[in-house]
Amino acid sequence: MQSLDYSHIKNLDDWKNKIFCGDCLEVLQNFPDASVNLIVTSPPYADSRRSTYGGIHPDNYVEWFLPIAKELQRVLRDDGTFILNIKEKAVNCERHTYVIELILALKKQGWLWTEEYIWHKKNCTPGKWSNRFRDAWERCLQFNKQKKFKMNQDAVMVPTGDWAKTRLNKLSDNDKIRFNSQVGSGFGKNIANWVGREMAYPTNVLHLPTECSNKSHSAAFPKSLPTWFIKLFSDEEDIILDPFLGSGTTCVAAYELNRNYIGIEIKEEYYKIALANLDAVKVPFVQNSLF
Amino acid sequence: MQSLDYSHIKNLDDWKNKIFCGDCLEVLQNFPDASVNLIVTSPPYADSRRSTYGGIHPDNYVEWFLPIAKELQRVLRDDGTFILNIKEKAVNCERHTYVIELILALKKQGWLWTEEYIWHKKNCTPGKWSNRFRDAWERCLQFNKQKKFKMNQDAVMVPTGDWAKTRLNKLSDNDKIRFNSQVGSGFGKNIANWVGREMAYPTNVLHLPTECSNKSHSAAFPKSLPTWFIKLFSDEEDIILDPFLGSGTTCVAAYELNRNYIGIEIKEEYYKIALANLDAVKVPFVQNSLF
DNA sequence: ATTAAGATTGAATCAATTA
DNA sequence: ATAATTGATTCAATCTTAA
Numbered sequence: 001m002q003s004l005d006y007s008h009i010k011n012l013d014d015w016k017n018k019i020f021c022g023d024c025l026e027v028l029q030n031f032p033d034a035s036v037n038l039i040v041t042s043p044p045y046a047d048s049r050r051s052t053y054g055g056i057h058p059d060n061y062v063e064w065f066l067p068i069a070k071e072l073q074r075v076l077r078d079d080g081t082f083i084l085n086i087k088e089k090a091v092n093c094e095r096h097t098y099v100i101e102l103i104l105a106l107k108k109q110g111w112l113w114t115e116e117y118i119w120h121k122k123n124c125t126p127g128k129w130s131n132r133f134r135d136a137w138e139r140c141l142q143f144n145k146q147k148k149f150k151m152n153q154d155a156v157m158v159p160t161g162d163w164a165k166t167r168l169n170k171l172s173d174n175d176k177i178r179f180n181s182q183v184g185s186g187f188g189k190n191i192a193n194w195v196g197r198e199m200a201y202p203t204n205v206l207h208l209p210t211e212c213s214n215k216s217h218s219a220a221f222p223k224s225l226p227t228w229f230i231k232l233f234s235d236e237e238d239i240i241l242d243p244f245l246g247s248g249t250t251c252v253a254a255y256e257l258n259r260n261y262i263g264i265e266i267k268e269e270y271y272k273i274a275l276a277n278l279d280a281v282k283v284p285f286v287q288n289s290l291f
Numbered sequence: 292m293q294s295l296d297y298s299h300i301k302n303l304d305d306w307k308n309k310i311f312c313g314d315c316l317e318v319l320q321n322f323p324d325a326s327v328n329l330i331v332t333s334p335p336y337a338d339s340r341r342s343t344y345g346g347i348h349p350d351n352y353v354e355w356f357l358p359i360a361k362e363l364q365r366v367l368r369d370d371g372t373f374i375l376n377i378k379e380k381a382v383n384c385e386r387h388t389y390v391i392e393l394i395l396a397l398k399k400q401g402w403l404w405t406e407e408y409i410w411h412k413k414n415c416t417p418g419k420w421s422n423r424f425r426d427a428w429e430r431c432l433q434f435n436k437q438k439k440f441k442m443n444q445d446a447v448m449v450p451t452g453d454w455a456k457t458r459l460n461k462l463s464d465n466d467k468i469r470f471n472s473q474v475g476s477g478f479g480k481n482i483a484n485w486v487g488r489e490m491a492y493p494t495n496v497l498h499l500p501t502e503c504s505n506k507s508h509s510a511a512f513p514k515s516l517p518t519w520f521i522k523l524f525s526d527e528e529d530i531i532l533d534p535f536l537g538s539g540t541t542c543v544a545a546y547e548l549n550r551n552y553i554g555i556e557i558k559e560e561y562y563k564i565a566l567a568n569l570d571a572v573k574v575p576f577v578q579n580s581l582f
Numbered sequence: 583a584t585t586a587a588g589a590t591t592g593a594a595t596c597a598a599t600t601a
Numbered sequence: 602a603t604a605a606t607t608g609a610t611t612c613a614a615t616c617t618t619a620a
Contacts, residue, residue, distance in 0.1 A: 045593055090595065093438040094403050100391035113386050118409055118428050120496050126611035127594050128492050131442060134611080135594070136494030137409050147384040151422060201419050203427030205411050209614060210592075220593065246593095491612060 016239060019251060019263035019278070021271035024243035027264050028071035036075045036262070037150065037238035040229050040250050042085040042220045043068075046098055058091055061098040062105050068243065069106055075241070079150045081233040082111070085119065085221055087138040093131055103141065111143040115204060119225060122209045138221075140206070140229070155231040157199040220246045226253040234259055248274025252281050307530060310542060310554035310569070312562035315534035318555045319362035327366050327553070328441065328529035331517045331541050333376035337389055349382055352389040353396050359534065360397055366532070370440045372524040373402070376410065376512055378429040384422055394432065402434040406495060410516060413500045431497070431520070446522040448490040502540075511537055517544040525550055539565025543572050 012035050020027050043065065046058035056064050072082060088099040103113055117140035124136040211222040226249060230240055236258040242250035245263035247270055254261035255278065265271040303326050311318050334356065337349040347355050363373055379390040394404055408431035415427045502513035517540060521531055527549040533541035536554035538561055545552035546569065556562040 042593085087593085089593095090406075093596080094405060095407060097395060097398065097404070100394060103391060104388060107388065112384070113388070114384065115381075115423050116386060118411070120409070120411065123592085123612085123614040124494060125592050125594050126613075127596095128444070128611050129595050130597085131438070131440065132406050132495070132595075133444070133492055134494040136496045138593095147422070149422065153419070153424070201424055203415065203425045204423070205427045 012239070015262055016260040017255075017262075019245060019248065019261075019265065019271065019274055021265055021268055023266050024264040025068050025071060028068070028075060028243065031071075031075040033074055034077045035239065036241045037077055037080050038230060038234045039072055039076060039080070039082040039241045039243070040085075040226045041083070041242045041244045042246070043244045045087070046089060046096065058089060058096045058098045062102050065102060066105055066109065069109060069111070072241075072243065073110065073145065076145060078145050079148060080145065081114075081149050081151075081229075082143040083117075083229045083233070084141040084143065085138060085225065086141065087135070090132065090135075099139065106143060110145075112145070112147065113141065114144045114149075115142040116140070117142065118205045119221070120205060120207045122207055124210060140225070150233060150235070152232055152235065153201055156202055156228055158202050159199055221249060223249050223253050226250040227257065230254055230257050230259060245274050246270050248277040252277055255281060303530070306553055307551040308546075308553075310536060310539065310552075310556065310562065310565055312556055312559055314557050315555040316359050316362060319359070319366060319534065322362075322366040324365055325368045326530065327532045328368055328371050329521060329525045330363055330367060330371070330373040330532045330534070331376075331520050332374070332533045332535045333512050333537070334535045336378070337380060337387065349380065349387045349389045353393050356393060357396055357400065360400060360402070363532075363534065364401065364436065367436060369436050371436065372405075372440050372442075372520075373434040374408075374520045374524070375432040375434065376429060376516065377432065378426070381423065381426075390430065397434060401436070403436070403438065404432065405435045405440075406433040407431070408433065409496045410512075411496055411498045413498055415501055431516070441524060441526070443523060443526065444492055447493055447519055449493050450490055511540055514540050514544050517541040518548065521545055521548050521550060536565050537561050539568040543568055546572060 012032060015031065015035075044056060046056050046061045076082060086099055086102075088096045090096070107113055119138045119140050121136050121138065124134050127134055206225070206228060208222050208224045208228075226240075226242075230250075230253055234240060237260065239260045239262060240250065240254040241262045241264075243264045245251065245265040248263060248265075251261035251263045251274065263274060265274055303323060306322065306326075335347060337347050337352040367373060377390055377393075379387045381387070398404055410429045410431050412427045412429065415425055418425050497516070497519060499513050499515045499519075502511055517531075517533075521541075521544055525531060528551065530551045530553060531541065531545040532553045532555075534555045536542060536556040539554060539556075542552040542554045542565065554565060556565055
């Protein structure tokens, strides 16, 4: 991995819209205070196997995560939000408790545990075992620094009624995202202007498919997940941070929504994939500007 | 409330298919060890309002529940299951932590936290607040005494594929339950025999509507919720216990599935409603026997 | 153009096996 | 014993190809 020294970087413009390859704990220490509007991330899951990504043992998960959370707290703006996508493993026929212990520890650290959104994975990994069914949901824990935080509820409204069932269901998710990225400021909102039918506020249950692409890297979460939270908890031109970037999904979503992004990824292999994925979404816009 | 003395009751047959009005901690102390196959309950939610059902303050919830859980552990059979339907309130713009603290405390008490099922409330009550959306899900925590427990996965299989989408969706939930209660041994299983199409195992996310019919009780769950867990974690003739019976939903579900039930309800008002609801489902069978 | 049918792909989990 | 690895299990949503 490349050696990193960010001490020469003075202001935030030098950080915006870049992704970094390095340990997020080290990289974050060079960030200015209260500079980020929204953190959306899916950290490496606890796993006893060494060979896999990260490889943090469940029993050590909280102590590993807390110093990072402290830095996240420092760099987050006071009205900012921290979204943590996580789910505990089943270990020895039991759900491990490291996630709920982490919630308690983060509260001790000063975070407010504002809400727990549920990501219902519509097409989750199949499997059948003697004592449990497929795990079809993950937690999206919302933490804040203070009770008042930025929240654009209208940006994630969803169409209701017959029109939604007859027309919208025929659009694939790719179509929705493609359309959304073209107009830039939220699918639901534009549909509302478009047709003028009823819109409703969503609940704290998100029905999203797991990304089923044929890419080499396994996508941690579908792009629609960070997209939803970015629309909800940030404005355009805000700064979105993902300290465990993986293949770059959060930054791609932020870019397509006209937000500034900062990504950190420790594994050079995934860092390169993230770079490539970001390049891929930027290309069409460059081509358009040449016309 | 009526004065209760159960010390004269010697064997389990004197308890089966009865509901009791009293404090479940006291009533349970008269139960024999290892006598119950499945516990399904939705305890009074923590609430600072005195006027409502129970009225346990969030900060005292764990210490209030633990002695009861100890009795539940004693009366549950070794291969039995304890399903706890619960959801923490938002207090002071934050999710309270009493539920996750309860999970940790129950583990210390010797329970295994086997799984967390999600009840997604399909038609939850509308509402919108400045800092959160509608709460459309509740936890169904599964606890066990040992790793091996009774689980009838086939009993809750669901139809798959086109057939499920085109046909089954047209049946109302009432139709499904009515059919189920007539045949007695599981809706999914019978559909399988009926049509011979593919069946799939469900996930740990349950999509059930909130019951609108039962207006008398405040925190009622839909009958389909205990029905699902009773099918999954018990056989016919097994004993199902609900120590916080409310309006009697669990016992009605157990009765309709040919299980034996035991219910305990502290409030005489709800106890009477539960009695009436049980009478109501038993009446048609009495009438039939007179033909 | 639309639809139908076949192929593909999983941040999974556990029992059994091996180091 | 304990820890790591392998094999068996399972199916909805996409994607691909054919009709």
